[in-house]
Amino acid sequence: MNGVSGVSGVSGVSGGSSESVLVVGAGGVAHPALIALASAGVGRIVVCDDDKVERSNLHRQILFSEADVGDPKLDAVAERLAVIAAPGVVIETRATRFLPSTALDLLEGISVVLDACDNFATRFLVADAAHRAGVASVHGAAVRWTATAMASSAAGKPCYRCLFEDLPEGDAPDCATAGVTGPVCGIAGGLAADLCLRILRGGPLPYGIVTTYDGLTDHLRVVRVRPRPGCELCAEGATLPDLAAHRYAGPACEA
Amino acid sequence: MPSIVRIPTPLRTLTGGNDEVSANGDTLTAVLTDLEANYPGIKDRLLDEKGVRRFVNIFVGDEDVRFLGGLSTPIKDGDKISIVPAIAGG
Numbered sequence: 001m002n003g004v005s006g007v008s009g010v011s012g013v014s015g016g017s018s019e020s021v022l023v024v025g026a027g028g029v030a031h032p033a034l035i036a037l038a039s040a041g042v043g044r045i046v047v048c049d050d051d052k053v054e055r056s057n058l059h060r061q062i063l064f065s066e067a068d069v070g071d072p073k074l075d076a077v078a079e080r081l082a083v084i085a086a087p088g089v090v091i092e093t094r095a096t097r098f099l100p101s102t103a104l105d106l107l108e109g110i111s112v113v114l115d116a117c118d119n120f121a122t123r124f125l126v127a128d129a130a131h132r133a134g135v136a137s138v139h140g141a142a143v144r145w146t147a148t149a150m151a152s153s154a155a156g157k158p159c160y161r162c163l164f165e166d167l168p169e170g171d172a173p174d175c176a177t178a179g180v181t182g183p184v185c186g187i188a189g190g191l192a193a194d195l196c197l198r199i200l201r202g203g204p205l206p207y208g209i210v211t212t213y214d215g216l217t218d219h220l221r222v223v224r225v226r227p228r229p230g231c232e233l234c235a236e237g238a239t240l241p242d243l244a245a246h247r248y249a250g251p252a253c254e255a
Numbered sequence: 256m257p258s259i260v261r262i263p264t265p266l267r268t269l270t271g272g273n274d275e276v277s278a279n280g281d282t283l284t285a286v287l288t289d290l291e292a293n294y295p296g297i298k299d300r301l302l303d304e305k306g307v308r309r310f311v312n313i314f315v316g317d318e319d320v321r322f323l324g325g326l327s328t329p330i331k332d333g334d335k336i337s338i339v340p341a342i343a344g345g
Binding site: 030115140142143144145146163164180188216219221222223224225228 | 310318
């Protein structure tokens with residue numbers, strides 16, 4: 001590889017189907033990430049979501065327009081990405097949520113899963129299922145004025161549970177209450193896409209760090225995550241998660 | 256010089272909107288006690304009966320305190336302490 005200009009995709013050349021990314025969710029973090037990945041020529045991009053477009057989505061779900069309100073999100077996503085994507089990129093849609101019953105099927109043949117969902121339960125499920133399937137994972141999130149992203153390797157150590165252990169107990173404000181600004185969604189999606197491309201195409205390994213951008217202070221903070229002794233997902237001797245549905249019931253987006 | 260504590264957005268209502276505050280104390284426990292004295296209610300958002308709440312991560316520099324000494328982590332003057340809550344929105 002001879003630097004950025006030699007990386008396939010920057011010049012619009014598809015990386016082929018050996019590169020496949022599953023994007024979980026078609027919301028505010030997913031849209032900028034999808035634009036970046038499709039433009040970079042990631043060979044196969046699969047998006048799963050089962051929501052319809054709402055007017056309140058438009059300020060941050062930037063592939064959508066007023067005309068899409070009321071339609072399934074995946075229809076507009078597929079249509080817009082087909083125009084943006086580099087030649088040879090295949091966009092696939094799956095009109096389903098990422099659930100214990102669908103997770104392993106959705107991960108079949110996937111190189112990297114980009115978690116751009118909006119709730120803790122799904123984020124833990126992505127971490128567990130990716131670990132089980134031997135797939136690298138990237139978690140991108142945004143709420144209020146904060147964007148954050150982290151990646152776990154296919155070997156899964158350190159992992160999402162090293163940092164956040166398990167679902168929060170009790171109530172938590174959800175995104176409808178907390179809100180989120182459009183630009184930090186863009187930054188979260190950009191950070192997440194950057195991590196995906198580094199995993200797919202080489203460069204410094206992006207594992208073991210959490211990057212957080214504060215949109216009110218312009219501070220970008222990078223902190224290190226280490227494998228947590230006793231982590232139920234990735235510690236020595238941990239058993240593979242069984243993805244039982246009861247393990248993934250919890251509150252929405254913020255602790 | 257005391258340590259500097261970076262406050263995430265959800266906790267800034269307790270610190271008068273400040274995203275960085277200073278705190279005295281030579282261990283993390285002492286720092287949190289000092290924070291509580293100046294910003295009542297903040298300790299309960301960070302700690303439960305078992306220690307640091309699992310949805311909050313506290314870093315000294317760029318090291319998670321879990322790997323340093325937990326609540327007994329020594330804090331030096333000028334140390335930068337970051338509070339990183341979990342975020343799931345997307």
